[in-house]
Amino acid sequence: MPAPSGTVAVVAISEEDIAAVRAATDIVALITEQVALRRSGQRWVGLCPFHTEKTPSFSVNAQEGRYYCFGCHAAGDQITWVRETLHVEFADAVRQLADRVGIELREDPAASRQRHERQRLLEAMERAVAWYQERLLADPAARPARDYLRSRGIDGHWAREFRLGWAPDDWDALARELDLDARILAGTGLGFLNQRGRRQDAMRGRIIFPIMDPSGRPIALGGRILPGQVGHDGHAPAKYKNSPETAIYSKRRTLYGLNWAKDEIIRSGEIVVCEGYTDVIAFFQAGVRRAVATCGTALGEEHFTAMRNFARRIVLAYDADQAGQSAAAAVYQWERRHEVDVAVARLPAGRDPADVVREDPAALVAAVADAVPFLQFRLDRATATSADATPEARARAGERAIEVLAEHPSDLVRDQYEMRVADRLGIDVAIVRERVRAQLSGAGRPVVASPSSNAPPPPAPARPSRGAPPRPGVAALRLCVLEPSTRAHFSAAYFVPVAQRRAFEALITTANVDAAIASLEHEGEAEAADLLASAVVSELPAPATSEMVTAVVAQLVRLAATAALRRLERRMRSGEISPEHAGTVIRDVKARLEMLDTEQATAAVSSLRVWLEEESAA
Secondary structure, three states: OOOOOOOOOOOOEEEEHHHHHHHOOOOHHHHOOOOOOOEOEEEEOOOOOOOOOOOOOOOEEEEOOEEOOOOOOOOOOOOHHHHHHHHHHHHHHHHHHHHHOOOOEEHHHHHHHHHHEEEEEHHHHHHHHHHHHHHHOOOOHHHHHHHHHHOOOOOOOHHHHHHEEEEOOOOOHHHHHHOOOOOHHHHHHHHOOOOOOOOOEOOOEEEEEEEEEEOOOEEEEEOOOOOOOOOOOOOOOOOEEOOEEEEEEEHHHHHHOOHHHHHHHHHOOEEEEOHHHHHHHHHHHHHOEEEEEEEOOOOOOOHHHHOOOOOOOOEEEHHHHOOOOOOOOHHHHHHHHHEEEEEEEOOOOOOOHHHHHHHHHHHHHHHHOOEEHHHHHHHHHHHHOOOOOOOHHHHHHHHHHHHHHHHHHHHHHHOOOOHHHHHHHOOOOOHHHHHHHHHHHHOOOOOOOOOOOOOOOOOOOOOOOOOOOOOOHHHHHHHHHOOHHHHHHHHHHHOHHHHHHHHHHHHHOOOOOOHHHHHHHHHHHHHHHHHHHHHOEEEEOOOOOOOHHHHHHHHHHHHHHHHHHHHHHHHHHHHOOHHHHHHHHHHHHHHHHHOOOOOOOOHHHHHHHHHHHHHHHH
């Protein structure tokens, strides 16, 4: 069970116990407590609990103990299921499953010192937060801090809910009163040893905003000076000061307020991302209790990874310039990779949420409710012109919009917005599309219109239907996962897409599929991990006969050889290899490719494998 509020529960569990818990937990029985599953062949299927759907895309492999959703790509094992559905940490999930199956967990002696040290740091942080809060609520010297918070609309109720505090403007008040040694001060970021070898507090003369982990344990601090405050050196100190990275705190993975907001985030499926601590409090005051903020860092990949576990819609509630700044390409990438929708709340210009909530809380609620997709927000800003704008002004707006459109990776999404931009600016949509294509091709300059330029662009290539047969690389990975004896027939050099190749390499260099997926996730190879996760819960259309394996290998080899020949031709054109050598190799490879459809296919595959592996290593 999760630790009660105010306590610290840190455990290190041996790998043997973790494996025993996984092996003893019937994943179908576990999941059917929350999801209705029905058997379909060798798998169990049902409606995915992680996203809304009407047609079942959620599949469970009882034998391997893994689940996967072909719709939202949620995947994992028994422990992941408990973590994702109950929103607890890894150790708590293992403990709950161990209690369920009657396994007594043992502590890992090798991790005892590290575990003990982490617990000491967490306990010190908890004591410090309580001490700072007591200073804010009761210390007469904190009256200016209380007055400032009230001027910002934060009264005692909100100060207690967010556990706000006050750090006295004293050298070592915290270290002295809590008797924190130098190791704890440094390990938590609460303080340090100064040049005289004396303990010194890190936060002095600041309002304290405790930063919690998702379970509510304090792990860091943010400190704000009072307006007009001057440091001991006569200069104005930094407005905000944040804890450094420590063993218990990672800025790039932490979201301020998530511990208070997660229940509402889960219920609504939406998370609001603000700029700072007081913005989060303002949204809570307005009734939008699903707001979080980054902790002194820009919004990044690991923040999106954390948020994706709780919600599929992310609303950016920054000021207008920040929301549309240069991270557009990264946001589009994160949208696709994490299967989330990013929107932007239109906040009143020049006013932060704390200002808005005091004057008109409903406006803050409406800004979130009316948030628009990220691309639309950027296009609206690019095409903001008056109704009587000159043709030249509309053309300039069109240039800005075309640059924005070209940044989006989806041709289907671009097509929809190209029509909107054309309608808004009174420009022929064919011209907009043509200019966007020029941007994408790198031309970056106007395309001369031809007599047929008003014709609609060619249709996008048809995407494979949901029931289409898998691509050769995907089919090969399914064979390798579901029929391990077939792996010897394949080589990493056969896989052209990088993600497929990395998935295969992980599969043949680790103990099992779980280890391969874990290794890929640890290395940030999300797409490759997803390929293996989906392969685990898939089914082969028929028993894995030698004919099936041969056919898949032949398809893979043909694709890999074709790609390798293109690389060879590029090397020849660049002068890296001579035309004579390249010509000899090309003729030989093409001859062997023709043999793939004959009785000599096995020999052709064997020789092509050697060549592909040499080319891959070159």
